[in-house]
Amino acid sequence: MEKTKKELTYDELLQKVEAQELIIKELNEEKNAITNFEYFVKESPDLVCIGDTNGYYKIVNDGFTKVLGYSREELLSRPFLEFIHPDDLEKTLEAIKKLVSNYSYPAIAFENRFIKKNGETVFLQWKANLHTTNNLVYAIARDVTEIRKTQEKLLSSEKSLNEAQKIAKIGSWDFNLMTQELNWSNELYEIFEIESLPNDSELYAKYLSSFLPEDVEGLNRNVYNTITNKIPYEMEHRIILADQKTKWVFCTGVPIID
Missing domain, CATH: 3.30.450.20 (PAS domain)
Structure with a gap:
């Protein structure tokens, strides 16, 4: 024996349509938010990346290639420690160890130097966060090379001035x-x-x-x-x-x- 479908009233139909329209609107807003975020990450002058606890980048934005001069493929295929200045390896490893082994440090800030593809050194100021659900590190870095060079020049000038005054x-x-x-x-x-x-x-x-x-x-x-x-x-x-x-x-x- 077949059951007859209940016919919806006009008001019920209207409510159903409005509910579906609301769902579509929320999905579109979510899609736009994701698109805007992806655009922000892609176009950001800062270096934005996601890395795993094995020492490899999973995702890098265009800022990495622009600042460091490496292709995306080169950056993703090699351990990120290979790009770090040898003198800053130890403090970088300490920062990563603090981040991944102690959940009381959900986010860390530190600074280190990277070696660009052309051999030049660049100073990067990092903020990194460990996502405990997927065990991935989300990080953003800013190029502060010019600031550090200016500080070094000021310190050098101050030292020279002190020496000249002493003489x-x-x-x-x-x-x-x-x-x-x-x-x-x-x-x-x-x-x-x-x-x-x-x-x-x-x-x-x-x-x-x-x-x-x-x-x-x-x-x-x-x-x-x-x-x-x-x-x-x-x-x-x-x-x-x-x-x-x-x-x-x-x-x-x-x-x-x-």
Whole structure:
């Protein structure tokens, strides 16, 4: 005996159509989200990858090929440790070990150097996360080579300046009027024979205590005039050292307006 199908009312049909339309809309939104994410990963200037715990990349985006110069096939077919600078292998392995062996570190950040295909070195700043469900590592890296090179140049320039000041027995300083922070070069500590202490909040007081009272008045006038009229000052004055010896020094100040 055959059962007759129940005929749907107009309202029931309308609800069914609306439900199907909602499902289609959600599927389209999910598809668009996936497409947009894939586009973001593909076009990102950063290096985005997925790797396994055996040391191989599973997926790399175009950022890898652009920055490192290797083809996608070369990157996927070789252990990623082969691309890392030899001097950074140990710290990279330690970071990976921390990530895959201790779930209290679900994400890590570290920096290392890679060797590009042309032999050049590139500094990469990494953030990596272990997906415990599939045991894959999801990571993104940013090329910070220019930043590191700039820092190295600044450190080199600072070292050269300190050496030149030491030879010439010239010290330099800067004083921030907004923060009241006073910074001295190494040679200035030598001239005033004051111990160099990190973040010394008493440095300015120690500096003034080396002056004779009449020289402090002259200094204050010069500094006030420099700040008010935006002109440099020059003066010679005496300083009294801890052992009560006297030194004559020449100083100059230049206003830098931001």
